[in-house]
Ligand SMILES: CC(=O)SCCNC(=O)CCNC(=O)[C@H](O)C(C)(C)COP(=O)(O)OP(=O)(O)OC[C@H]1O[C@@H](n2cnc3c(N)ncnc32)[C@H](O)[C@@H]1OP(=O)(O)O
């Protein structure tokens with residue numbers, strides 16, 4: 001675009017953004033007056049009840065002596081505590097992603113035969129249409145791999161003759177197929193970006209049907225296809241921890257909402273991806289790592305707790321870093337005292353950091369984890385407590401696995417697609433009603449005025 005054109009458009013949008021804000025503003029007292037729960041949540045984190053689910057349970061409060069009190073967070077998949085599930089496959093040195101995907105999709109833990117059959121079918125589906133990599137993934141490559149992934153998912157619909165068939169059998173086939181190809185779509189999307197935008201070599205490694213999802217991600221990513229067992233196991237646990245989080249989280253609720261309109265699997269999952277990439281949701285894992293780099297660059301003495309605290313306070317005042325006023329990786333819509341996934345992660349992170357000689361970084365993460373809730377507590381209205389969430393340590397883990405920043409949120413998506421699929425199936429099986437909440441109208445009616453009289 002010529003400079004003068006760009007300037008004209010910039011001036012117009014600068015001027016009219018002020019008009020949007022002025023005319024779009026709804027007095028903040030009205031929300032309380034009409035009892036509108038912002039974010040569809042009470043101040044204690046309890047959500048407005050929007051549905052029923054049998055897929056997972058998130059616990060952040062308990063009743064003690066008749067009083068509802070915040071408690072350590074718990075997460076159960078299909079009735080099993082996430083801590084027990086991780087221990088179960090970790091102790092017997094199995095990869096967990098496929099087993100837990102079976103649990104979430106079908107509602108019970110698989111026996112060995114069922115697991116093998118499930119894995120075999122996922123492998124059969126781990127293939128892209130002819131020339132898809134060339135015709136879709138490599139075209140208009142972008143640093144934003146979430147957008148690239150969304151584009152690929154929507155494009156896959158044109159190769160599926162039954163794209164809009166909503167039978168459970170067909171939706172299950174589409175869901176398993178997307179679970180299977182998400183790593184390929186994301187990693188190849190990254191390679192295309194790395195080649196065309198960063199001038200690096202381009203290579204495509206095919207997944208190996210005998211390997212787990214975590215191993216295949218690393219195999220496809222690395223030029224020499226090599227990875228250590230520790231690396232693959234840590235990534236596998238990260239995937240399991242990100243797979244599912246109830247019906248109300250932003251991307252799963254999006255899945256439910258779009259499913260309820262009768263839309264097809266590809267469109268529903270594209271919408272869920274668009275939600276997940278937001279920095280207040282799954283996109284936080286990229287932001288955490290950028291934020292930590294920013295702190296390291298700008299705080300001279302990282303052993304000086306007061307200086308770190310002061311910088312965090314400036315972040316909350318929108319003076320530094322991305323000026324959003326957020327400390328990323330902290331806080332959660334539901335959890336208060338702790339997010340169990342952050343706690344599990346921390347144990348692995350400490351070991352991995354020692355192994356990768358990143359103890360100094362680990363020290364800084366631990367310090368921020370301790371200081372940030374204090375600083376947020378001083379500057380914001382805290383009703384239920386703020387603590388580190390799942391994404392506080394995940395980006396740090398991926399950086400220690402030499403996974404490029406651009407793939408952090410797509411890795412979240414490779415895991416959460418399982419939860420979205422389970423919720424889409426649950427919505428289709430149980431609810432045949434379009435989701436349509438109400439918005440209280442606060443406008444006043446006006447008399448139309450012709451253009452020459454305005
Ligand atoms: C996988 C996931 O999606 S996990 C979440 C990942 N997101 C992040 O890490 C981004 C940073 N965190 C946040 O933005 C928020 O904590 C959210 C969006 C996750 C939850 O926000 P809320 O539901 O508003 O949480 P909560 O009700 O506990 O917040 C209480 C107050 O603390 C503020 N707060 C909460 N977390 C943060 C934070 N990390 N940084 C700054 N302020 C925060 C809220 O804005 C709110 O302030 P206000 O009422 O004065 O406006």
Ligand SMILES: O=C([O-])CC(=O)C(=O)O
Pocket residue numbers: 244245246248249250332333334390
């Ligand atoms: O539940 C939420 O609001 C956010 C989410 O998806 C998660 O924590 O995994």
